Amino acid sequence: MTESKLSIVDLTKRYAAGLDPAVDRLNMEVEEGHLVALLGPSGCGKTTTLRMVAGLMDPTAGSIVVDGKEITHTPVNKRGMGMVFQSYALFPHMNVEQNVAFGLQMRQTSKSEQKRRVAGALDMVQLGHLSKRQVKELSGGQQQRIALARALVVEPTLLLLDEPLSNLDAKLRETMRTEIRSIQQRTRATTLFVTHDQDEALDMADRIAVMNGGLIEQFGSPTDVYERPRTRFVANFIGQANFLNARVLSESGSAARGETHYRVSIDGLGQFGAVGAPGLTGSAHELVIRPHRLRVSLQPAGTETIAGVIERVNYTGDALSVAVKAGDRVLQAQMPTSSGDLPRTGDAAYLSWNEQDAYLLPTPVKEP
Ligand code: ATP
Structure with a gap:
């Protein structure tokens, strides 16, 4: 060295x-x-x-x-x-x-x-x-x-x-x-x-x-x-992040960079894919997803999506951020802008992500 x-x-x-x-x-x-x-x-x-x-x-x-x-x-x-x-x-x-x-x-x-x-x-x-x-x-x-x-x-x-x-x-x-x-x-x-x-x-x-x-x-x-x-502090301090509590169900193979693919369950929202350090088992971990890594579709789009309702739309010309309410959670996402119609408050929205963009923090969530 x-x-x-x-x-x-x-x-x-x-x-x-x-x-x-x-x-x-x-x-x-x-x-x-x-x-x-x-x-x-x-x-x-x-x-x-x-x-x-x-x-x-x-x-x-x-x-x-x-x-x-x-x-x-x-x-x-x-x-x-x-x-x-x-x-x-x-x-x-x-x-x-x-x-x-x-x-x-x-x-x-x-x-x-x-x-x-x-x-x-x-x-x-x-x-x-x-x-x-x-x-x-x-x-x-x-x-x-x-x-x-x-x-x-x-x-x-x-x-x-x-x-x-x-x-x-x-x-x-x-x-x-x-x-x-x-x-x-x-x-x-x-x-x-x-x-x-x-x-x-x-x-x-x-x-x-x-x-x-x-x-x-x-x-x-x-x-x-x-x-x-x-x-969580680092995720929050460097850029924006969505946090979801996810329980690790099983491993589903090895991922890039020595990481592991996992199946996780998110309360009330279903089962999803995520990645994390090897060896995470059983317990709940926070899942970090950056807003621009969430795909927003206005029509139902396959399985493993979170269905919600658009709560707020922020248009700044080159970016469109939307807040999507799903159950009692509000997730931040970004959409490409276009000169077409903007999504509106109250529209249905379906969120999904690539597995490698949903990252489980290594330390389990402290449970009461
Ligand atoms: P900033 O971004 O605001 O400059 P920083 O990260 O550089 O903050 P420091 O200036 O290193 O932080 O201060 C760290 C801590 O030490 C703070 O709680 C500050 O109040 C305290 N501190 C700094 N200088 C003194 C001093 N001369 N006497 C007592 N406490 C101090």
Whole structure:
């Protein structure tokens, strides 16, 4: 096995005695060259984790290892990390070139080397032509890119980004996502990226650490956490999900990715196909189905459908979401839009799915 670029071992932060830990024995391995998103709701401990990795805050317990060397208590200026925070915090009295050169000056890099590397970093963010501009004469997106150039110019051991896009408007945020990702891939800078925006994480990251209450609930690729959430929290936090209580009846063969096909029974609705980890037996598990993976038919369509009534229709031009009431449950589904008649509240609807799109969460539902 290759050695990780960054290992975080049982990292814990308690801000004060008597308080719950903000980060609670967190473990994570980051591969060289990967961009890892720390994703989770407000207060789950993302920033606290990043600040401990940066050396801006002392952990209460645990360790941080970079390139096989423990740096848990190494001072921030000896860690060689590049950081970009929410507010880009450029030095307002310096021009672009001086801002980017700052870290190199601190390291007493020679003048000629500084010049070469600053030019290289500015080219990287495509702002070489603005090198003499004052910071206040730059747009938000340009300032953001300069902050990135300033972090990258020192060839950091790790690049740490804390919600760097949150001050930008929606359009620019999309553009900057692509830019940051492509710069990160070109420089192969191992990067930790804090965000609470699931689209941003899915779009940019090699791996996502979904955090909740100071812990990582799941660490995996974007498709892992989206398609195969390990917990209800993860399924809910990353995109929309329908949850149905399903009792496992029998196995019906092996599925792709080492998973198993199951027959399940959903109370009052009948028997259906689903997939899940091997070895699930007897008990009730939550079945996760993404709204866009539910097929909606307005006519009865074969067996293994859930019959219901359309309760609500939301039309946004490129998408049509419908809420379908079936018994005492309401399921969210999506339909292709067309210029024809829209389905209406009160219409009958029949829901079905491909077996591999209905995923049983691995932990059984706690029964009363
Ligand atoms: P956000 O997305 O809102 O920035 P976050 O996931 O980055 O949230 P943290 O800032 O790491 O969360 O905070 C984690 C927990 O620690 C929260 O409950 C927060 O209230 C608490 N906390 C953060 N800083 C301090 C502090 N200086 N003193 C006491 N508690 C703190």
